[in-house]
Amino acid sequence: MIYEFKYLTCVLQTLIGKVKVYIMKAIVYRKYGSPDVLELIEVEKPVPKDNEVLIEVYASSVNPYDWRSMRADPFIIRFGGGMFKPKDIRLGADVAGRVVEVGSKVKQFKIGDDVYGICTGAFAEYVCVAENRIALKPDNMTFEEAAAVPMAAITALQSLRNKGKVTPEQKVLVNGASGGVGTYAVQIAKYLGAIVTGVCSTSKLDLVRSLGADHVIDYKKEDFTKNGQRYDLIVDAAAYHSLADYKRVLTPQGRYIFIGGAFTIVFKIMLSKKENFEVLSAKVNQKDFIFISELIKEGKVKSVIDKVYPLSQTAEAVRYLESGQARGKVVIAVK
Ligand SMILES: NC(=O)c1ccc[n+]([C@@H]2O[C@H](COP(=O)([O-])OP(=O)(O)OC[C@H]3O[C@@H](n4cnc5c(N)ncnc54)[C@H](OP(=O)(O)O)[C@@H]3O)[C@@H](O)[C@H]2O)c1
Structure with missing residues (x-):
C-alpha cells in the first residue's frame, strides 16, 4: 500500500514537473509465502548515497537465501525481517551490471565500469550498492556468468x-x-x-x-x-x-x-x-571478490549455469532452484 502510494506520488510529481522521478521494474514480495507472492511492478528508481554506485542490472542469480527470505524459512527470519510481512520488499542479492551513477565519495568505480557483487534488490532494473560490496567484472565472463558468482x-x-x-x-x-x-x-x-x-x-x-x-x-x-x-x-x-x-x-x-x-x-x-x-556465516568481502576474479581470469574457476530466466519469470526461476533439480546456478537475465 505504502509502495503504491509512493509510486503514485512520484508519477504525479513527474507529471506536474515538480521533481524528475524515474521509474523502473522490480520484483517485490509484500507477504511471505511461495514464489506466487512475487510480483513484477514499477517502482521508483533508487538514488545512490555518497558511498554507493547505481548499477544498471544486466543479470542476477537466485540463491537459497532469496527463497528463504521470501518464505521466512526458518521462522527466525521474521524477527529481523518483519514478523507478519517483510519490512523490505526487495529481493535478489547477486548482481552483475554497469555502473551508471556514482555517489560523491565513491573512489574505486566510475560510470561505465562493469561490476559484480552482493546487494539488496538485484531482481530489478537498477540497484544501489556500497562500493565495498562489488568488484570489477572479469572480462572473460559474461554478465550472466558473473551474476552466478557472488554469494x-x-x-x-x-x-x-x-x-x-x-x-x-x-x-x-x-x-x-x-x-x-x-x-x-x-x-x-x-x-x-x-x-x-x-x-x-x-x-x-x-x-x-x-x-x-x-x-x-x-x-x-x-x-x-x-x-x-x-x-x-x-x-x-x-x-x-x-x-x-x-x-x-x-x-x-x-x-x-x-x-x-x-x-x-x-x-x-x-x-x-x-x-x-x-x-560458516559467509560475509561480503571485496578482497574475496578480487581473489575470485583472479581465479576466473586465470581460468581456474568458471560458473556453471543451468537455466536463464527473464526478470518477468523470476517466480519460475525461484521455483526451479527450490525444486533441487538445478545443476549449478539459476540466473535472471535483466537486460
Ligand atoms: N552459511 C552461509 O553463509 C551460506 C551461504 C550461502 C548458502 N548457504 C546455504 O548452503 C546451502 C547450499 O546453497 P546452494 O546455493 O549451493 O544451494 P543449491 O544451489 O540449491 O544446491 C543445493 C544442492 O544440494 C544438493 N543436495 C540435496 N540433498 C543432498 C544430499 N542429501 N546430499 C548431497 N547433496 C544434496 C542438491 O543437488 P543434488 O541433486 O545433487 O542432490 C542441490 O543442488 C543452502 O542451504 C544455503 O542456504 C549458506
Whole structure:
C-alpha cells in the first residue's frame, strides 16, 4: 500500500514537473509465502548515497537465501525481517551490471565500469550498492556468468580457505557438490591443491567430475559416512547426517564446516563445543571478490549455469532452484 502510494506520488510529481522521478521494474514480495507472492511492478528508481554506485542490472542469480527470505524459512527470519510481512520488499542479492551513477565519495568505480557483487534488490532494473560490496567484472565472463558468482563463490572460498584452512594434498569432501556453492567449492578446493571428493545425486556426477573432482560419490547409492574413507575437511552444503556420522569420517585433526542443510545440526554444533566443527556465516568481502576474479581470469574457476530466466519469470526461476533439480546456478537475465 505504502509502495503504491509512493509510486503514485512520484508519477504525479513527474507529471506536474515538480521533481524528475524515474521509474523502473522490480520484483517485490509484500507477504511471505511461495514464489506466487512475487510480483513484477514499477517502482521508483533508487538514488545512490555518497558511498554507493547505481548499477544498471544486466543479470542476477537466485540463491537459497532469496527463497528463504521470501518464505521466512526458518521462522527466525521474521524477527529481523518483519514478523507478519517483510519490512523490505526487495529481493535478489547477486548482481552483475554497469555502473551508471556514482555517489560523491565513491573512489574505486566510475560510470561505465562493469561490476559484480552482493546487494539488496538485484531482481530489478537498477540497484544501489556500497562500493565495498562489488568488484570489477572479469572480462572473460559474461554478465550472466558473473551474476552466478557472488554469494555462492564467496561462501565456497570462505568455507575452504578461511574456516577450513585447506592445504595442498589434503583430502576434502564437498557435500552438495552439484549446487551453487558446491560447484565453486569443488573448483576452489582443486585450486588450493586438495584431493577432492564431490557428493551429489546420480544425474549430476558427470558435472561434478568435469569440475575437477578426483572422486565422486552418488549419495543415492552410497553413504559417504559409511564407506571407510577419512577426510581432512568436510565442507557441507547439504548437511543431513548426524554429528557422530561426520566425526567418524574425519581424520584426527580433521575439520567440519557447516554451510547449509538441516538447521538442527547448527544447534548441535553450537552445543557440542567441538573445536573442529564450525558453522560458516559467509560475509561480503571485496578482497574475496578480487581473489575470485583472479581465479576466473586465470581460468581456474568458471560458473556453471543451468537455466536463464527473464526478470518477468523470476517466480519460475525461484521455483526451479527450490525444486533441487538445478545443476549449478539459476540466473535472471535483466537486460
Ligand atoms: N552459511 C552461509 O553463509 C551460506 C551461504 C550461502 C548458502 N548457504 C546455504 O548452503 C546451502 C547450499 O546453497 P546452494 O546455493 O549451493 O544451494 P543449491 O544451489 O540449491 O544446491 C543445493 C544442492 O544440494 C544438493 N543436495 C540435496 N540433498 C543432498 C544430499 N542429501 N546430499 C548431497 N547433496 C544434496 C542438491 O543437488 P543434488 O541433486 O545433487 O542432490 C542441490 O543442488 C543452502 O542451504 C544455503 O542456504 C549458506
